[in-house]
Amino acid sequence: MPQxxxxxxxxxxxxxxxxxxxxxxxxxxxxxxxxSENAQNLxxxxxxxxxKERHSQKIQLRKTIKQHEERNVKGAAEAKEPGxxxxxxxxxxxxxxxxxxxxxQIKNKRAEKAxxxxxxxxxxxxxxxxxxxxxxxxxAKVHKKGWKRVVTKPTFxxxxxxxxxxxYERFIRPMGLRYKKANVTHPTLNVTVQLPILGVKKxxxxxxxxxxxxxxxxxxxxxxxxxxxxxTASGKIAWGRYAQVTNNPEVCFSHLISPxxxxxxxSSLGKTNTNPTQNDGCLNAVLLV
Amino acid sequence: xxxVAPPPSKRQKREELERATIQQDVTVPTGAELGSFxxxxxxxxxxxxxxxxxxxxxxxxxxxxxxxxxxxxxRDREDFTPYRFRIHIPGKDIIVDQYPTDLxxxxxxxxxxxxxxxTITLSAEPQSVFKVQxxxxxxxxxxxxxxPILTAQFSPASSDRLATxxxxxxxxxxxxxxxxxxxxxxxxxxxxxxxxxSPTAHLLATCSMDKTVRLWVPEEGKPFGSDLKGHMKExxxxxxxxxxxxxxxxxxxASASKDGTCRIWTVNSGKTxxxxxGHKGSISCVRWGGTGLIYTGSHDKSVRVWDAVxxxxxxxxxxxxxxxxxxALSTDHALRTGxxxxxxxxxxxxxxxxxxxxxxxxAAKIQGKVAERFVSASDxxxxxxxxxxxxxxxxxxxxxxxxxxxxxxxxxxxxxxxxSAAWDNSTKLWNARDGKFMSSLRGHVGPVYQCSWAADSxxxxxxxxDCTLKVWNPRSAKLVMDLxxxxxxxxxxxxxxDGKMVASGGADKAVRTWRN
Numbered sequence: 121m122p123q124x125x126x127x128x129x130x131x132x133x134x135x136x137x138x139x140x141x142x143x144x145x146x147x148x149x150x151x152x153x154x155x156s157e158n159a160q161n162l163x164x165x166x167x168x169x170x171x172k173e174r175h176s177q178k179i180q181l182r183k184t185i186k187q188h189e190e191r192n193v194k195g196a197a198e199a200k201e202p203g204x205x206x207x208x209x210x211x212x213x214x215x216x217x218x219x220x221x222x223x224x225q226i227k228n229k230r231a232e233k234a235x236x237x238x239x240x241x242x243x244x245x246x247x248x249x250x251x252x253x254x255x256x257x258x259x260a261k262v263h264k265k266g267w268k269r270v271v272t273k274p275t276f277x278x279x280x281x282x283x284x285x286x287x288y289e290r291f292i293r294p295m296g297l298r299y300k301k302a303n304v305t306h307p308t309l310n311v312t313v314q315l316p317i318l319g320v321k322k323x324x325x326x327x328x329x330x331x332x333x334x335x336x337x338x339x340x341x342x343x344x345x346x347x348x349x350x351x352t353a354s355g356k357i358a359w360g361r362y363a364q365v366t367n368n369p370e371v372c373f374s375h376l377i378s379p380x381x382x383x384x385x386x387s388s389l390g391k392t393n394t395n396p397t398q399n400d401g402c403l404n405a406v407l408l409v
Numbered sequence: 410x411x412x413v414a415p416p417p418s419k420r421q422k423r424e425e426l427e428r429a430t431i432q433q434d435v436t437v438p439t440g441a442e443l444g445s446f447x448x449x450x451x452x453x454x455x456x457x458x459x460x461x462x463x464x465x466x467x468x469x470x471x472x473x474x475x476x477x478x479x480x481x482x483x484r485d486r487e488d489f490t491p492y493r494f495r496i497h498i499p500g501k502d503i504i505v506d507q508y509p510t511d512l513x514x515x516x517x518x519x520x521x522x523x524x525x526x527x528t529i530t531l532s533a534e535p536q537s538v539f540k541v542q543x544x545x546x547x548x549x550x551x552x553x554x555x556x557p558i559l560t561a562q563f564s565p566a567s568s569d570r571l572a573t574x575x576x577x578x579x580x581x582x583x584x585x586x587x588x589x590x591x592x593x594x595x596x597x598x599x600x601x602x603x604x605x606x607s608p609t610a611h612l613l614a615t616c617s618m619d620k621t622v623r624l625w626v627p628e629e630g631k632p633f634g635s636d637l638k639g640h641m642k643e644x645x646x647x648x649x650x651x652x653x654x655x656x657x658x659x660x661x662x663a664s665a666s667k668d669g670t671c672r673i674w675t676v677n678s679g680k681t682x683x684x685x686x687g688h689k690g691s692i693s694c695v696r697w698g699g700t701g702l703i704y705t706g707s708h709d710k711s712v713r714v715w716d717a718v719x720x721x722x723x724x725x726x727x728x729x730x731x732x733x734x735x736x737a738l739s740t741d742h743a744l745r746t747g748x749x750x751x752x753x754x755x756x757x758x759x760x761x762x763x764x765x766x767x768x769x770x771x772a773a774k775i776q777g778k779v780a781e782r783f784v785s786a787s788d789x790x791x792x793x794x795x796x797x798x799x800x801x802x803x804x805x806x807x808x809x810x811x812x813x814x815x816x817x818x819x820x821x822x823x824x825x826x827x828x829s830a831a832w833d834n835s836t837k838l839w840n841a842r843d844g845k846f847m848s849s850l851r852g853h854v855g856p857v858y859q860c861s862w863a864a865d866s867x868x869x870x871x872x873x874x875d876c877t878l879k880v881w882n883p884r885s886a887k888l889v890m891d892l893x894x895x896x897x898x899x900x901x902x903x904x905x906x907d908g909k910m911v912a913s914g915g916a917d918k919a920v921r922t923w924r925n
């Protein structure tokens with residue numbers, strides 16, 4: 121049994137207090153008062169943190185309300201002129217595949233020269249080697265050699281990858297941090313599809329990271345779009361397209377990074393990821409247009 | 410880096426083409442005594458053309474038989490018409506469309522034990538004397554339109570002039586020889602969904618999302634009269650009255666709209682002559698036949714036939730299970746081109762009319778009777794072949810085989826074949842006489858949106874969502890030429906009536922013309 125679940129264990133053994141529900145109800149009932157008091161009386165850094173948290177909560181709340189409102193709308197959507205001009209024979213057809221629109225959007229964008237090299241996230245916060253690699257102590261008995269590294273960020277390894285012998289394996293890419301698929305979104309069309317990753321094209325931080333297939337925010341990956349039925353200009357089915365990773369895909373730092381390292385880099389980590397919930401444990405990417 | 414071999418030069422291509430054409434005759438078995446058969450020539454109506462004649466199997470190539478038949482018909486060498494032959498297998502109901510290189514082997518394959526001295530019926534179909542060459546290269550890429558090109562049509566007079574309609578609310582006329590824009594026709598306030606040249610080529614009609622139809626003088630790029638208002642919703646298609654039935658010195662134009670009505674306009678006055686109402690859904694296609702009938706296909710699953718003069722309903726066909734997408738007439742080519750053909754334009758109006766009638770009747774005649782047929786393509790994956798003159802509201806045949814919606818049908822200019830383009834990525838060919846399936850043209854990897862026949866009916870071009878055009882040989886059902894080059898889906902394609910050029914336009918906003 122995990123050590124940290126002592127509360128659950130106690131509840132199972134001895135039951136709850138008789139007035140648990142009452143207390144919980146009262147606590148939630150007073151929550152508004154508590155929030156109001158905090159908002160009025162906190163000062164300094166704590167006020168800032170509180171205001172920021174409250175701000176994001178409110179945004180979330182309004183989004184949810186809006187979603188509910190949209191769901192409640194009854195009746196048919198108004199007949200709207202479709203965005204892209206289509207010939208008469210395609211007029212009343214339900215949007216057959218968003219993939220096609222997606223592909224043509226890409227092409228339109230490519231036609232503009234300046235757009236050819238632009239990416240959605242032009243600048244990323246650098247990742248230092250200390251942050252990315254954890255030193256593994258080796259050596260038969262004394263464990264004082266430190267030439268091995270564990271990659272602490274998610275990686276992509278090819279399907280036919282086999283680990284090298286222990287003696288030669290300088291970089292260890294943990295199984296639990298490997299990704300095979302990415303949720304790829306089109307920025308303007310809101311089409312999200314889960315697509316297999318073909319390779320890591322470029323990690324902006326360091327060529328070594330590209331080699332290792334590190335997936336950090338801003339990394340350019342190649343995804344397999346063959347399912348979407350996109351065709352190239354010569355009528356062949358296209359299957360590889362570039363996408364840029366938009367989130368921090370790692371699950372959570374505290375589980376994976378040893379305490380001394382964590383404390384050592386807390387300041388730098390604090391800047392990149394103020395909110396640990398940003399690390400979502402999935403890989404989101406945006407298709408390059 | 411892998412080195413890519415350079416594409417074949419024009420000379421290499423030409424030599425290859427020559428090799429391919431010559432090979433047909435080379436493989437005729439020679440020397441050995443193969444015996445002979447008796448050939449009975451009939452025309453497509455089943456009438457005997459010439460006396461039964463004995464032919465050696467060794468000499469029985471299609472070319473030789475064609476020359477033989479011309480000689481039997483006592484034609485001069487200058488007037489020789491090339492023929493293609495369909496072979497009726499004796500004692501069976503099978504008709505072989507494709508003339509084989511080895512006739513004897515074909516007969517033996519079909520179980521004719523003793524092909525020698527038997528009488529074999531060959532139905533001879535005259536081919537056009539001129540031959541259209543397959544387009545093989547991009548002649549011009551003409552940018553200009555600011556939005557996708559939705560429709561394109563060549564002038565019936567020549568391939569010099571092309572009209573396109575686009576989502577940028579303009580129609581444009583292009584000089585295809587130089588690859589330059591000629592005129593921009595501004596005036597519509599919605600996407601231009603259709604362009605239609607009058608059969609005399611002196612007027613151009615455009616219809617649009619803004620519920621109007623406009624007329625233009627294509628030689629000056631100016632509007633002709635004011636816009637034709639009256640439709641309540643978008644105008645989706647138009648059809649000109651065939652030249653030979655123009656009355657009172659004016660042309661008429663039928664326009665079909667999403668509001669379920671079809672309006673007939675008198676072009677000179679701009680007035681509505683009739684409103685054909687009755688369809689309960691958007692009318693997707695309208696055709697004006699040469700016998701004074703107007704055919705409309707609608708999203709209410711029905712096809713209606715109207716009297717063009719009186720504006721009354723003649724027939725209503727409600728056999729389709731889903732939207733009717735497109736209609737093609739057996740006389741489409743003859744009506745579109747009116748009195749224009751490879752032999753030149755007559756001088757007087759009377760002569761023009763006579764020639765237009767003569768061309769129409771030649772296209773429409775079956776068993777010596779004028780019977781205009783049409784085929785309707787539908788979302789229910791099938792097509793119906795109709796003969797309203799002889800069969801009324803009973804279909805001649807149902808054309809089954811497509812696995813998805815059929816978007817477009819086209820009748821070959823010689824009237825023998827129907828091509829249908831469908832969402833199942835294939836184009837299928839059907840015998841126009843009885844609606845029998847002939848062959849399937851596979852190669853596109855996206856839905857085929859449109860197809861267009863070459864004037865000599867020996868080639869077909871298809872436009873698809875997969876960004877390519879493909880040129881097919883309908884007889885062998887083989888791909889002749891793959892034409893990549895479009896950067897996005899191709900919405901419209903048209904083969905010029907004189908066969909010199911193909912024009913295409915699509916979502917990549919540039920008009921492309923293709924030549925051989």
